[in-house]
Amino acid sequence: MRYGTGMLLVVAAGVLWSVQGLVFRQIDTAGTWAVLFWRSVGMLPVLLAFLAYRAGGSPVPAIRQVGLAGALGGIGLVAAFAGAIYSIQVTTIANAVFLFAASPFLTALIGWVVLGERVRGETWAAIGVALVGIFVMVREGLHGGAMAGNVAALLSALGFAVFTVSLRWRKLTDTLPSVLMGGVFSIIVGAAVASMLGQTLAVPVSDAVWAMAMGAVTLSGGMVLYTLGSRVVPAAELALLSNIEVMLAPLWVWAFLGETASANTFLGGAIILVAVMMNGVSGARRRLA
Numbered sequence: 001m002r003y004g005t006g007m008l009l010v011v012a013a014g015v016l017w018s019v020q021g022l023v024f025r026q027i028d029t030a031g032t033w034a035v036l037f038w039r040s041v042g043m044l045p046v047l048l049a050f051l052a053y054r055a056g057g058s059p060v061p062a063i064r065q066v067g068l069a070g071a072l073g074g075i076g077l078v079a080a081f082a083g084a085i086y087s088i089q090v091t092t093i094a095n096a097v098f099l100f101a102a103s104p105f106l107t108a109l110i111g112w113v114v115l116g117e118r119v120r121g122e123t124w125a126a127i128g129v130a131l132v133g134i135f136v137m138v139r140e141g142l143h144g145g146a147m148a149g150n151v152a153a154l155l156s157a158l159g160f161a162v163f164t165v166s167l168r169w170r171k172l173t174d175t176l177p178s179v180l181m182g183g184v185f186s187i188i189v190g191a192a193v194a195s196m197l198g199q200t201l202a203v204p205v206s207d208a209v210w211a212m213a214m215g216a217v218t219l220s221g222g223m224v225l226y227t228l229g230s231r232v233v234p235a236a237e238l239a240l241l242s243n244i245e246v247m248l249a250p251l252w253v254w255a256f257l258g259e260t261a262s263a264n265t266f267l268g269g270a271i272i273l274v275a276v277m278m279n280g281v282s283g284a285r286r287r288l289a
Contacts, residue, residue, distance in 0.1 A: 038201070078185045094250035097269075098246060099153035105127045132271055
């Protein structure tokens with residue numbers, strides 16, 4: 001595969017992920033745990049089919065290979081998925097996705113503490129800039145009642161950071177089996193928590209269909225494209241290209257649904273994006289040096 005093709009696949013993945021907020025807005029009554037359940041039901045067949053296709057047979061060996069690290073990563077994804085769903089349901093798409101962008105910095109911090117990975121000076125600087133952006137975004141939530149959504153979005157970013165660090169722990173390069181495990185765990189957790197809270201999974205058919213479509217097309221489809229593209233696109237560039245999700249997600253809901261956000265949300269989000277790009281560019285330069 002050529003570099004240009006890989007880059008296009010990664011961009012296409014970001015575009016697919018960016019429309020998830022638009023799909024979320026089509027779900028009327030289903031709660032967080034029901035959406036988590038049905039979205040995961042939708043994603044599993046796609047991931048299983050792709051893993052089987054890639055292996056030329058049963059996907060079981062690839063799933064077994066990830067072991068404990070993959071299981072821990074799957075648990076992290078449960079938090080990432082549930083936090084993302086709740087935050088999008090209670091706050092604006094822009095607010096949620098900009099806070100999701102904090103994940104690379106949380107990954108760096110957890111990797112430093114757990115794995116002893118050295119954090120570059122440029123990354124520390126970018127983390128400082130990102131914290132300013134996060135503060136600008138969440139401070140109005142203290143007065144506007146949006147703090148629960150902000151916390152859920154940061155929890156989602158933290159869950160994805162745990163997922164990433166768990167893969168680094170065992171140096172796993174194939175993320176899809178761990179994502180598959182995250183989907184299985186999400187089905188179990190979604191059903192269990194909904195039952196404990198007295199909520200039903202028997203949501204309107206339209207809600208279940210939208211949630212499953214999101215899992216099968218935007219989430220799983222994006223993961224497959226991203227995985228294919230990542231074979232030829234360097235990691236630092238992957239981080240930069242995937243930011244297209246953060247930039248496009250608020251645009252879709254504004255263009256089609258008229259949803260907008262406060263000036264502080266966009267200001268803080270812009271600061272976070274600058275921090276992410278600072279980190280990505282410095283990483284790319286370091287690899288070229």
